[in-house]
Structures are given as C-alpha cells and as structure tokens.
Amino acid sequence: MTSTTTEQVSPRTLRKVIVAAGIGNFVEWFDFAVYGFLATTIAQQFFPSGDASAALLKTFAVFAVAFAFRPLGGIFFGMLGDRIGRKRTLAMTILLMAGATTLIGLLPTYAAIGVMAPILLSLIRCAQGFSAGGEYAGACAYLMEHAPSDKRAWYGSFIPVSTFSAFAAAAVVAYALEASLSAEAMGTWGWRLPFLIAAPLGLVGLYLRWKLDETPAFQAVTQEHAVAHSPLKETLRNHGGAICCLGAFVSLTALSFYMFTTYFATYLQVAGGLSRATALLVSLIALLFAAAICPLAGLYSDWIGRRKTVMTACALLIVAVYPSFLMASSGSFAASIIGVMLLAIGAVLCGVVTAALLSESFPTRTRYTASAITYNMAYTLFGGTAPLVATWLISTTGSNLSPAFYLIAIALLALAGGLALPETSRISLHDVPTEGKRAGRLQRV
Helix, strand or coil, X not given: CCCCHHHHCCHHHHHHHHHHXXXXXXXXXXXXXXXXXXXXXXXXXXXCCCCHHHHHHHHHHHHHHHHHCHHHHHHXXXXXXXXXXXXXXXXXXXHHHHHHHHHHHCCCCHHHHCCHHHHHHHHHHHHHHHXXXXXXXXXXXXXXXXXXXXXXXXHHXXXXXXXXXXXXXXXXXXXXXXXXXXXXXXXXXHHHHHHHCHHHHHHHHHHHHXXXXXXXXXXXXXXXXXXXXXXXXXXXXXXXXXXXXHHHHHHHHHXXXXXXXXXXXXXXXXXXXXXXXXHHHHXXXXXXXXXXXXXXXXXXXXXXXXXXXXXXXXXXXXXXXXXXXXXXXXXXXXXXXXXXXXXXXXXXXXXXXXXXXXXXXXXXXXXXXXXXXXXXXXXXXXXXXXXXXXXXHHHXXXXXXXXXXXHHHHHHHHHHHHHCCCCCCCCCCCEEECCCHXXXXXXXX
C-alpha cells in the first residue's frame, strides 16, 4: 500500500522547505569548514609548540573529539524528533550550533589564559558536535518527507548543495582574510570573524524553520497515533541490519567528503607546497564545482536507482583517488584543481545518494533516530578522524599518497555494504524496507 501524502506538497512549499532545511545545514558545515581551513592559525593560537606538525595534529585531534559527541547528539535529537516532530527539533539544533560557534569567536587564546584555552575550545567543539548530531539526518528527513517519491534524490541533493556551499563560503571568507590581513592581524583577531558570522545566520535559520509546518509523513503518524514511544529501542531491535549496511556505505561518504573538503586545503600546502591562500582558492573552485553538480547527481540517482548510484560512486572514487592525490601533490595550480575535482565527483555522488538512503531505509516512526545513528556513527569513525588519520599516515609512511590507499580500502567496504541494501528509489516513505525485505515484504509506517 502506498501513500501519496508527500506528493501533494506544492512546489512553493517545497522551495521553502529546501531553504529552511538547507540554512541550518549551512551553519553547521560553515563552522566545521572554517575550523579546517584555519587549522594552522588555530594551532598557533591554542597549541603553541616548537613542533608545527605536533600543533597541527592536536588541532585536528580536537576536530575529531567533537565528532565523538555526534552519535550522542544523534541519539538524543533523533529520539526527540521521532517523538515531538522534525520541525521543533531542528529549531533546537540550529540554536545550539550557532551559539556554540559564536562562542569560539569570543574565546581567549593560550597566550591569554594558558591551558584553559584549549580545554574550553574542546568543550565548545563537543557542544557543536552534539548539536550537529541531530542536524543533517533531521534536515534530510524533513526534506524527504515533503518530496515526491520519483524526485527525492533531486530534491534531497539541495542538502549537499548547502553543505558544499557552506564550505565554499568558508573558503571565500578564509581566503579574503588571508589575502587582506597581515599574519599578526590574522593571529590577533582575523581568525575570529568567520565564527562570529554564525550568530545572525543561526537566527535567520531559526526564524525560517519555526515558520514552516511539520512534515506530512510525521503528521500522518501522529494522526494515526503511531508515534514511537521508545524509538531507540525499536530502532536497535528492528533495523540493526540496515544500520550496519548503510553505515558501511556512509563511511565512504564521510571519508571522501572530509578528504575532499577539510583536509585537502592542508594537503595542498603540506604535500604540494602551495601557499595557504592558493590552497584555499583551489578548494573554493572545487567546492563551487561540487555544489553545481549536486542536482545532476540527484537526477542521475532518481533515473538509475540507488544501488547503481552506489556502484558508480564507489567505482569513481577507487579509480580517481590515486591520480587525484598525485596531481594535488604536484605543486601545480592547474593540476591541483583537476585533481580535487576528480575526487569531488565521487564524493558528490556519495553525498547525494546518502541523503536519500538515510530516509528511504527506515520507517517514519523511527526515521530520525535510525538515520541519525547511522550517519553520525559513520561520520565519527571515518569523517572526524579523516584529517588526523591522513596526517598520521603521511608522517608514518613518508608517502604523501598514503591517504589515497586508505580511501580505496574504505571504498571496497562501502561497496559491499551499499549493495546489501534493497533498491528504494521509488518506494513511498510510508512503505519502507524492513529486515525481512529480502523476502519481498514491505511494512506500513
């Protein structure tokens, strides 16, 4: 039995939903991007050391620690979203995220308060990780539960668009600061400005989200008195297999995303010898390219289905990652751009199909909880650690290309997990696969 509830949403409402879902996601990823792009400056302010590599490793370690709180945030906000609705929960996540990001911009440095500076930075990053744990999966669910079943990947692609746009905006801000400020001004106050931008953006996002209605799918569950009383228990009992299989694929989404976005700006400087400003410019061009092709990736996935998109994404990354890293380490501006774009295509396909699969793989009554657990566990294990692992691999092996082989290994794992999932591209979100889907059964809500 299928439902046409989500297919009756007007195009005007869908446009508002895209903006409301996207702006919170933009704030979340803008902060994470700025932290990555300004990693070397942050290292100097909070981890002063005679060893620049050690300071950078500590900075990326704090980056990874924030991800440890994402699964906790995913569980908390996921359960909340499945109980009280997507709209109110997403209003909370953006408020917490914007507030924490603003605090980083106001934080005293090591020179001012000593060891308390990195401690406070770590605590605020943990608060950001906690709020981010409920943001992405919730935004995807909110948008997917409004979208027509035959165009879900296309509509859902605007969530990755907001993600790559956030990274592009962060690159623009970081590049402008690097180009216009002296090293002294950058270290004194310039690095703070990008974090302070989060305050007004967060207020705008909160207003937009509060003005919209709850999703049709969650309203239907509420009207049927089918809201889950214990969404976490129900998720773990009924959807463990789907979480493991989808999580294996999302691990590649996480790793390729952070390799391409956050880490590559550093890699271009360390391995390629480019200046920080030039590396940021290369990243900006690649990010704009990624944002532009997201809707095309969505159309592709809606056309050929999720399983074939998974295969395409894994194959592209396996084939492209080695030449991508090789060109990025060449020191050539043009070769670096081509190399990053090669990696971007596979990363975009992974991100777009993940946005769809997060909602299509689980029922409405536990969708927020299950998708948040899946997404955040994978991003914690493989996304948050990506810059740290890549830096460690290069330091240990002495090869600038060692992160490429790491990504290939994870791509093979992701391919196995993704192909274990059923095809979900045209199902109604009121009829989702259960653990018994291999027997051809579908469960209502």
